[in-house]
Amino acid sequence: MKEGKKENPRREFIRRGLLAGLGSLAAGSILSSCSDDKSGKKVKVLTPDGTLVEVDASEIQPSEEFKIQAREGIPGRKFVMVIDLAKCYNARKCIEACQEGHHLPKDHEYMKVYLMQDSDKSAPYWFPKPCYQCDNPLCVSVCPVGATYKRTDGIVLVDHDRCIGCKFCMTGCPYSARNFSWKHHEEYDDTIVYNPESSVPGQEGTVSKCIFCADRLRENKLPYCLLACPMGVIYFGDIDEDAVTNGSETVSFSELIRDRHGYRHLESLGTRPSVYYLPPVNRQFPVDRGYESLDDDIKERYRNTEYVKKRG
């Protein structure tokens, strides 16, 4: 029985220790939530009647409806993009407009332009590559927390607020379409209320990517890249409506794909992309013209390609 007496204080000690631990945890979380209360940061918000007002950042609580909307997608839509490789000469306006629209630093590209050459003897061509918004997206399958998801309108979105930054989706994507925010950039404007559909602002330690400008689509506007392209390379539209537009002409999607022999990149992987390419035939500009007009630091990117090596 002496044993028992000795044991009791110890048990008491452990119990108290546990309680104290839990208590401090709770206190910590309360404190951290309190500190948020006085951010002093002003945020601009648009009210439903269209007036711009400024409120304290802490007062902003994205409504549940807003979050559900961003998860479900735009009803009755199924978006598709067609990229005409015959017209692209790497003007890079799409990249600049995208970076500006999404508040991205210069080294962070949702849209990339590759210099492709399928084999030694085949002709080189410029190859713009956004996210393909696959219908069988491996990035979505492997996400452990549902931060990246497929919507009814075909768009694959990333919720920066949910992403834990494990980067599994980046290894899962066979098209290298995803970017990671390796540090905080000043372009990540914290005064903007985060919207998964616009993917603005970026967040350090999370994954982001091209999202077909989902926020603009909701307002019936076309993506930044499309509007910025001087050549009308990018067509965008709804696969169910069977219509795509590059801003100046609107054509039938199925006819365009049939007549110009549209294809999807790396079809064999079974990811079923929503982005189609028109092959680089009857080109309006030779590859050289696009290459020569590039800045030196951009030229440097293509130094390992057969094309540049041959030029010397």
Added chain:
Amino acid sequence: MEMTNTASFDKLREFRSQVERPGKISIAWTVLLVLLILWGIYALYVQITEGHIVTGMRDNVVWGIYIVNFIFFMGISYAGALISGTLHLFKTRWRKPVIRMAEFITIIALFIGPLYILLCIGRLERIPYLVLFGRIQSPITWDVIAISTDIIGCIIFLYLSVLRDIAALRDFKELKIPRWRKRLYRWLALGYSGTPEQQKRLNNATDIMAAMVIAIAIIVYSVLAWIFSVTLQPGWHSTIFGPYFVIAAVYSGTGVLIVAMWLFRKIYRLEQYITKKHFVNIGVLMLILAAFFGYFTFSEYLTKWYGSQKDDEQLINLLMDKYFLMFIISNYLGVLMPLIVVGIPKFRTINMITITAVVVIIALWFNRYLIVVPTLESPYLPIQDARIDWISYSGTWVEWALTIGGVAAFCLFFTIGARFIPIIPVSEEKERKPRKEIL
């Protein structure tokens, strides 16, 4: 209390210096390890405050040394579990002096391994999301479930196997240790006094756990391999990755076990207990695993090279060019050295086997590096970037500091563990049925 074997007291008397006050060298060693760990913690602080930009990882190679370390530590952990579980189940008579080390390796590596996956996570504060928003479709969720099951299973197995020794330490009154430790032993011994009923129960429980630990270890390491092989990356999308990883894991584990045996034999002067026979026996196990590992590696790369699909070819070219030396050490030296040293009786000395084990450990670390990094450096779409560090990966001081910190933590926990519970089991376990010896 009298039921406890007096023979275990004799052994405890011999090993008492291990568990009593630590010597000067031992303290210096501990301080060194703590300093290395602190360096690692400082590196972690830098990584958290400045962002993952301080690592060598970039958008193409998103996983680097951290993941290599994760696979490596998990590997030696499962190996410990498999070795100790198998030796226990087969009632191998010579297992006694080495089984405790294998169990320690299991538990300690199992705690250090998962820390490395946390280092890859961009938003550490969101770790609870893995449970709150967990999706069973994701292999990472499989891994979370598998690893936590493994940790619990291995802790129970280790606890059951040290219970007799804890009871002996509790009953051995001559031991000069602080009171809190005596109390701790009494608490941990759970009133075990070696009655026939208790013996029977303990034996049953240990047998069940040994079998379970083997099964769990195979499943968990396969799940880890599937994280890579479910993706479409040319170097990872392979059907043999599960068994390949399991074999590689046990292989690396035998290496770590041999090195631990050599070190403890020297430090605690255990020449009488850990004999050449043990080195040769574990060495033969290493030899068999080397053959399996070589076979898996060969068939993995042969099929890639022979078919010469464009994307596979790109990877093979990278391995044969930039990573040639690493490839040779990992997949030639790491396979052939055990075959020669343990295979030819003339070379079979304790020191030679230990040197081979060190080479095997390095080779297996390189093997994981070659699986992770070159694959990410050769994606389907060519990397076209002006920035060198975005094209090819090399670890930064932060990553190396945390790697060394992890190894130091492994050594530190091993040192503390060995000071707390004798590294050679002291209590005599009554084998119920002396079966035919298999291993």
